[in-house]
Amino acid sequence: xxHELTTIIKAIEExxxxxxxxxxFHQCNPFIDYxxxxxxTNLLQVYALAENVVDRAHxxxxxxxxxxxxxxxxxxxxxxxxxxxxxxxxxxxxxxxLEQLYADLPILDSCA
Numbered sequence: 001x002x003h004e005l006t007t008i009i010k011a012i013e014e015x016x017x018x019x020x021x022x023x024x025f026h027q028c029n030p031f032i033d034y035x036x037x038x039x040x041t042n043l044l045q046v047y048a049l050a051e052n053v054v055d056r057a058h059x060x061x062x063x064x065x066x067x068x069x070x071x072x073x074x075x076x077x078x079x080x081x082x083x084x085x086x087x088x089x090x091x092x093x094x095x096x097x098l099e100q101l102y103a104d105l106p107i108l109d110s111c112a
Contacts (some may be wrong), residue, residue: 003060004060004062004082004083005022005033005034005058005083007060007062008036008053008059008062008080008083008085009022010017010056011053011055011057012036012053012086014046014052015045015052017039017040018038018039018040019037019039019065019090019093020036020037020038020080020088021036022036022098022107022108023035023037023108024105024106027105030083031082033082033093034082034084035083035084035085035102035105036083036085037086037088037089037099039087039089040088040090041090043071043079044072046073046075046076046087047071047088050067050069050087053080053087054078063080064078064080065079066078066079073093074087074088074089074091074092075088075092075096086098089103
């Protein structure tokens with residue numbers, strides 16, 4: 001697992017993000033290497049996870065393109081160029097079911 005991916009996963013784990021899944025996008029998208037999906041138990045935690053991802057990315061000199069979502073959002077997306085991070089309120093994650101969309105993609109074993 002590369003340094004960038006490890007940094008982002010640790011950032012999510014630091015703030016107690018749960019149900020972390022990392023999809024390998026190498027074979028289907030030339031611009032994205034990985035997509036990470038994680039859950040939070042409340043809206044404050046959703047935003048705290050996203051902020052921590054951005055903060056740790058900056059510390060590790062990982063480029064942050066943007067963060068989509070507000071403090072009261074149930075789904076925040078963090079675009080780190082080659083890594084996309086989706087942070088969901090647990091109930092919201094079950095509504096959008098991105099896991100079904102990405103079902104054909106490989107999941108990194110060390111994160112599952």
